[in-house]
């Protein structure tokens with residue numbers, strides 16, 4: 001099931017062309033890492049998906065609808081957390097539901113109904129805090145939490161609104177190595193939840209596109225890696241997709257075995273930075289073919 005369809009998207013800021021005919025389809029439950037040299041247009045692509053900067057040409061579809069402005073189908077978490085300092089973790093997570101489902105007059109004039117709803121929102125917030133491994137911190141205020149914990153609350157805050165797709169723009173960029181690892185583990189847990197849902201015949205709940213500069217992180221936490229680069233075969237300016245392949249899948253309790261992705265990391269670096277490889281870039285856009293092969297092999301082995 002397709003959640004996001006980027007169809008022939010180009011974008012320019014004035015005369016400066018940044019994206020050049022980007023095509024990308026993302027399926028439900030994929031955790032896709034978006035990688036590319038600094039300034040190549042990754043954030044511009046995220047903004048087009050978010051709807052704050054619709055593309056100059058082409059279309060972005062989330063579900064069946066074209067994205068033309070920010071809407072609740074698309075959530076985003078940035079590098080720097082944006083929590084309310086005067087609310088606890090669970091109140092921060094429940095805040096979006098409060099704004100979405102009630103108004104000030106409702107809360108004043110239907111006090112008892114509001115209290116019931118408030119209780120429900122806080123219970124839902126607890127469920128989402130559990131998903132990001134923060135049950136024990138639900139009553140802490142942001143200034144009582146580490147940077148990694150705050151970022152996990154921000155992710156729970158986005159997830160509770162149940163967006164069709166969640167964008168993470170360098171979400172762990174401001175964190176030290178130990179905290180990054182905590183958050184990487186949290187993403188592996190979300191992916192495991194997708195796998196469980198698929199196994200039960202349900203639509204996997206978390207579809208994520210994450211921009212990161214860290215190639216190890218991209219390959220470790222995602223199931224798909226997309227590389228964007230300035231590609232000039234026909235003399236045009238602007239970035240396009242030069243790499244799109246499955247990433248190795250890790251389970252949360254598995255050690256981070258870097259040797260499993262050393263080769264792929266080198267391939268990715270060459271594709272993104274080397275014009276020689278970019279000339280041949282279609283060779284590395286094989287995600288959907290490889291996925292089909294994997295699925296056929298699984299079906300064959302289980303029958």
Ligand SMILES: Nc1ncnc2c1ncn2[C@@H]1O[C@H](COP(=O)(O)OP(=O)(O)OP(=O)(O)O)[C@@H](O)[C@H]1O
Pocket residue numbers: 013016018036037038039040041042043044045
């Ligand atoms: N609002 C804007 N107006 C004009 N130029 C812009 C604007 N936003 C971005 N740019 C330019 O577009 C290009 C792509 O920027 P973008 O932020 O999308 O790249 P990026 O790949 O996310 O970069 P980084 O990895 O450094 O965050 C850059 O050259 C940038 O200077």
